[in-house]
Amino acid sequence: MNHKTWGGRFTKALDTRVAKFHASLSFDYVLYPYDIQGSQVHAQMLAKQKLITPQEAQLICDGLTEIQAELSLQKIKLNEATEDIHMLIEQLLIAKIGETGKKLHTGRSRNDQVALTVKLYLKDKYVQINHLLLTVHETLNHFSLQYQHNVMPGYTHLQAAQPITLGNYFDAYAQMIHRDLQRLQDWQRRMNYSPLGAGALAGSNLPLDRDWVARQLGFSGIVSNTLDAVSDRDFVMEFTSFASILMVHLSRLSEDLILWATQEFNFITLDDAFATGSSLMPNKKNPDVVELIRGKSGRVFGSLMGILTVMKGLPLAYNKDMQEDKEALFDTVHTLCQCLEILPPFLNSLTFNLAHMDTKANNGFLNATQAVEMLVLKGVPFRDAHHQVGQWVLEAIDKQCSLTDIIGATNANTT
Numbered sequence: 206m207n208h209k210t211w212g213g214r215f216t217k218a219l220d221t222r223v224a225k226f227h228a229s230l231s232f233d234y235v236l237y238p239y240d241i242q243g244s245q246v247h248a249q250m251l252a253k254q255k256l257i258t259p260q261e262a263q264l265i266c267d268g269l270t271e272i273q274a275e276l277s278l279q280k281i282k283l284n285e286a287t288e289d290i291h292m293l294i295e296q297l298l299i300a301k302i303g304e305t306g307k308k309l310h311t312g313r314s315r316n317d318q319v320a321l322t323v324k325l326y327l328k329d330k331y332v333q334i335n336h337l338l339l340t341v342h343e344t345l346n347h348f349s350l351q352y353q354h355n356v357m358p359g360y361t362h363l364q365a366a367q368p369i370t371l372g373n374y375f376d377a378y379a380q381m382i383h384r385d386l387q388r389l390q391d392w393q394r395r396m397n398y399s400p401l402g403a404g405a406l407a408g409s410n411l412p413l414d415r416d417w418v419a420r421q422l423g424f425s426g427i428v429s430n431t432l433d434a435v436s437d438r439d440f441v442m443e444f445t446s447f448a449s450i451l452m453v454h455l456s457r458l459s460e461d462l463i464l465w466a467t468q469e470f471n472f473i474t475l476d477d478a479f480a481t482g483s484s485l486m487p488n489k490k491n492p493d494v495v496e497l498i499r500g501k502s503g504r505v506f507g508s509l510m511g512i513l514t515v516m517k518g519l520p521l522a523y524n525k526d527m528q529e530d531k532e533a534l535f536d537t538v539h540t541l542c543q544c545l546e547i548l549p550p551f552l553n554s555l556t557f558n559l560a561h562m563d564t565k566a567n568n569g570f571l572n573a574t575q576a577v578e579m580l581v582l583k584g585v586p587f588r589d590a591h592h593q594v595g596q597w598v599l600e601a602i603d604k605q606c607s608l609t610d611i612i613g614a615t616n617a618n619t620t
């Protein structure tokens with residue numbers, strides 16, 4: 206770490222082991238477009254407020270644009286001695302444009318800068334995740350219409366219970382994803398406030414225009430309390446909590462599909478392009494895609510627990526602990542996108558064995574509840590009807606016939 210960035214306070218070079226230990230560059234590198242976006246608007250605001258000249262702002266903005274291109278082309282070698290992406294970009298700017306580069310950090314701390322950068326990153330990912338989630342929702346909705354008349358067994362306790370339709374089954378997941386979409390959109394509205402201008406924790410005596418920066422960056426407004434602005438990571442906790450609930454839904458859907466693909470259920474046939482084989486057993490065709498979605502839910506829940514635990518004991522305001530929010534957050538975004546991208550093509554590749562589902566729904570006395578309701582409509586008290594149909598089921602098992610046969614025979618005897 207170059208101690209010059211911190212001014213003249215230090216008399217020794219940072220121990221290289223500490224430099225390595227506290228650096229986040231290896232993982233916060235992905236934030237570079239968002240850091241640059243925030244810095245360019247910050248520089249424009251400094252010029253608007255006459256804290257730097259318009260020419261200086263232009264020089265800074267152009268320099269940053271060049272740095273962004275260089276970073277995206279991976280022209281810059283990452284040096285372990287640079288603490289984080291914010292420091293790296295500032296150092297590169299000073300190296301590129303000289304003295305003017307030193308003015309960029311006017312009225313700003315890395316504490317409000319990092320909060321802003323992560324929010325800009327999430328605002329961008331929001332658009333992508335919202336889009337992917339809409340596609341999943343559309344696929345499920347499409348299935349619920351396509352299969353609205355296809356009967357299958359419904360389960361409770363994983364025991365065949367009553368007939369349902371395959372369309373109704375997919376509609377249940379469409380409803381869950383609809384709530385996930387609402388949660389995502391609700392989160393985005395709540396997080397969409399700019400922390401920039403909060404400084405290290407107490408704002409600035411300089412005449413900054415926080416509202417202008419917020420508007421330029423597409424925020425609804427500013428975080429009004431400066432302590433809150435730099436120490437809040439609710440938006441990370443809420444995002445990972447949204448992600449965890451979504452992964453619960455995807456994992457449960459996956460679990461059903463894994464069961465349905467077994468020889469025992471045989472409700473679906475996996476497409477060869479979306480299944481994998483075994484290195485040993487030539488007979489195997491495995492549902493890896495959905496197993497992985499089910500498995501990946503674990504790391505997303507882990508991220509949520511990690512972030513909650515990092516935050517729970519922190520005194521106000523910023524603490525370096527908060528740097529630990531990033532790997533979990535990036536991993537969550539990456540995992541969600543991967544799962545949401547693969548799910549629609551996987552679902553579209555499935556063959557539903559509709560005739561077999563129908564047969565299964567018509568076996569195993571799944572119409573017993575319907576028979577009870579028929580008796581109730583004829584005036585039989587519910588408990589008596591339940592008992593009566595239970596006896597018919599027993600009789601049908603004994604005679605190896607269907608419940609309809611027994612009821613038919615009973616009706617014939619009574620008329």
Ligand code: ARG
Nearest residue numbers: 229289315316319525527528
């Ligand atoms: N890399 C740091 C983080 O991710 C940036 C903020 C550092 N602030 C500080 N005062 N050391 O949290």
